[in-house]
Amino acid sequence: MALELNPQADAAPPPARPALHTAREQWEAWKNVDLMFFPLIAILIGGAAVFLGALTIGDWSYWQDWRDRRWWPLLTPLLLLTLPAVLTYAFWKYFKLPVAATAVAVGYLLSQMISRYVNFHLFTGFPMNWVMPEVWIGAAVFLDATLLITRSFAITGLVGGFFFGLLFYPMNWPTVAPMHMPVQVGESVITLADYMGFQYIRTAMPEYVRIIEYGTLRTFGGHVAPVTAFVAGFFAILVYYVFVWIGSKSARPAFMTKLL
Amino acid sequence: MSSITQDIGTSRSRPLARRPDAPPPTEGPPRVPWGWALGITALVFAALTAVKWYQHAFSWSVGMDSFSDEFQTYWMSIFYTEIIAIPVLGGLGALALWLTRDRDIMSLSPHDELRRFYAMFGILTVAAIAIVSALGLLTEADAAWHQVVVRDTDFTPTHIFLFYLGIPVAWGALILAWIWVHTRLPIFTSRISVPFSVAILGFMMVGPVVAFNEWAHTFFYAEELFAAPVHWFFVLAGFFLVFLIGFVVQCLQRMRELMHVVSYEEIERLAAEH
Numbered sequence: 455m456a457l458e459l460n461p462q463a464d465a466a467p468p469p470a471r472p473a474l475h476t477a478r479e480q481w482e483a484w485k486n487v488d489l490m491f492f493p494l495i496a497i498l499i500g501g502a503a504v505f506l507g508a509l510t511i512g513d514w515s516y517w518q519d520w521r522d523r524r525w526w527p528l529l530t531p532l533l534l535l536t537l538p539a540v541l542t543y544a545f546w547k548y549f550k551l552p553v554a555a556t557a558v559a560v561g562y563l564l565s566q567m568i569s570r571y572v573n574f575h576l577f578t579g580f581p582m583n584w585v586m587p588e589v590w591i592g593a594a595v596f597l598d599a600t601l602l603i604t605r606s607f608a609i610t611g612l613v614g615g616f617f618f619g620l621l622f623y624p625m626n627w628p629t630v631a632p633m634h635m636p637v638q639v640g641e642s643v644i645t646l647a648d649y650m651g652f653q654y655i656r657t658a659m660p661e662y663v664r665i666i667e668y669g670t671l672r673t674f675g676g677h678v679a680p681v682t683a684f685v686a687g688f689f690a691i692l693v694y695y696v697f698v699w700i701g702s703k704s705a706r707p708a709f710m711t712k713l714l
Numbered sequence: 715m716s717s718i719t720q721d722i723g724t725s726r727s728r729p730l731a732r733r734p735d736a737p738p739p740t741e742g743p744p745r746v747p748w749g750w751a752l753g754i755t756a757l758v759f760a761a762l763t764a765v766k767w768y769q770h771a772f773s774w775s776v777g778m779d780s781f782s783d784e785f786q787t788y789w790m791s792i793f794y795t796e797i798i799a800i801p802v803l804g805g806l807g808a809l810a811l812w813l814t815r816d817r818d819i820m821s822l823s824p825h826d827e828l829r830r831f832y833a834m835f836g837i838l839t840v841a842a843i844a845i846v847s848a849l850g851l852l853t854e855a856d857a858a859w860h861q862v863v864v865r866d867t868d869f870t871p872t873h874i875f876l877f878y879l880g881i882p883v884a885w886g887a888l889i890l891a892w893i894w895v896h897t898r899l900p901i902f903t904s905r906i907s908v909p910f911s912v913a914i915l916g917f918m919m920v921g922p923v924v925a926f927n928e929w930a931h932t933f934f935y936a937e938e939l940f941a942a943p944v945h946w947f948f949v950l951a952g953f954f955l956v957f958l959i960g961f962v963v964q965c966l967q968r969m970r971e972l973m974h975v976v977s978y979e980e981i982e983r984l985a986a987e988h
Contacts, residue, residue: 473824494839501846505952512940578858656861707964708908
């Protein structure tokens with residue numbers, strides 16, 4: 455089987471006359487393009503991010519008692535960075551728009567808020583503060599701002615990617631901190647997150663299932679979270695580079711003229 | 715000035731000059747059919763609302779025991795309807811698109827070609843909100859359901875609306891869109907858009923993944939982890955949607971050709987230089 459990829463092969467001939475006749479019409483046409491394309495791409499990729507997130511980091515995102523200091527702040531930013539990095543390539547390469555990550559983050563958060571309310575609160579009866587999605591718009595703005603200032607994928611990965619991973623945990627601390635408060639239940643002291651977990655029984659509850667930080671003496675130390683945040687930052691640099699490269703491949707306007 | 719106009723020039727497209735002897739314009743510029751877009755989206759949202767209402771109303775009352783007669787009546791009847799109606803309607807739609815294709819596509823006027831681009835992307839833009847809402851709401855309804863209910867069948871109330879309604883409808887819409895694009899737009903008539911095709915084929919892989927996923931779940935009835943490795947293949951299928959970016963770039967390159975306007979003064983200057 456021969457597969458021929460040629461961006462210009464058998465191209466439709468250039469139009470013999472223009473579809474538009476004045477500069478004003480052209481300006482309005484490009485304004486229409488702006489109105490159509492950027493929301494379309496941001497919504498579609500934001501929706502794909504929700505799909506991707508649910509199937510890879512969903513449990514950490516859904517339940518407060520999954521939000522530990524070791525796995526949640528590491529896996530979540532790494533997975534959430536993939537699609538913004540892919541989209542960043544096309545938005546910057548073709549349109550010089552450093553807004554891709556922010557657009558995906560906003561679309562993701564809106565979709566998640568609706569889904570958590572409809573599915574987890576109305577449908578299955580969990581309290582909203584128990585299933586609140588994580589926030590990463592700030593990290594996405596930092597990533598985009600780095601690209602805007604440096605105009606370089608390499609430096610954006612190094613600086614923006616690093617801070618994307620690093621900032622995730624501190625940005626979400628306000629929603630997580632109350633869940634770490636100790637409560638006395640009978641003769642035991644447990645976190646509010648675990649207490650709520652016992653009130654809302656789920657199939658992801660058993661300790662042998664939960665992929666979270668093990669309880670050891672270090673549980674009482676405060677070093678795990680910042681160490682994890684730095685590791686997430688360094689790994690995020692690599693993730694950014696790999697997925698920008700994937701973005702460069704997926705945005706290639708290739709045509710196929712012969713299949714067999 | 716639009717942001718795109720500044721930089722889409724990196725693409726390899728040919729400029730178009732309006733000839734001084736061209737006839738004066740007789741029609742206004744094409745318009746984006748926002749009314750159609752909003753109407754179609756409203757229909758999709760109405761359907762989604764009906765589906766979610768049904769799911770919330772009958773999942774808990776008659777959707778937890780697949781051996782019951784009520785389950786057969788309220789849920790399996792919907793399942794059988796879906797797996798028959800969606801392929802039939804999709805096939806009829808594909809046939810209609812093919813039979814009504816533009817047989818003289820290369821003589822399509824630039825005005826009409828641009829209008830078709832507007833129609834496609836205007837409707838897609840607004841409908842994307844509904845599509846993403848539907849897939850997101852139906853997907854995470856499944857996640858929430860399996861965390862509180864132990865499954866006794868592969869055809870749960872959430873699966874019946876996600877795997878056998880939402881995803882097949884998305885397949886059908888993408889395939890119909892592919893046929894429309896390759897029979898109505900001159901730049902795609904003699905060649906195939908690779909990124910668009912890859913996006914659709916990748917998303918079609920959800921089918922085998924659903925089969926594999928349900929087979930794997932026959933080993934355990936409690937769906938303990940949503941981030942379980944058996945679910946990761948769904949990610950690959952969804953990730954292929956990023957190839958739609960390449961399709962958008964192809965369309966923009968052609969639209970740039972269609973929308974290029976050169977003043978008479980510039981044409982005269984270029985003529986004088988050469």
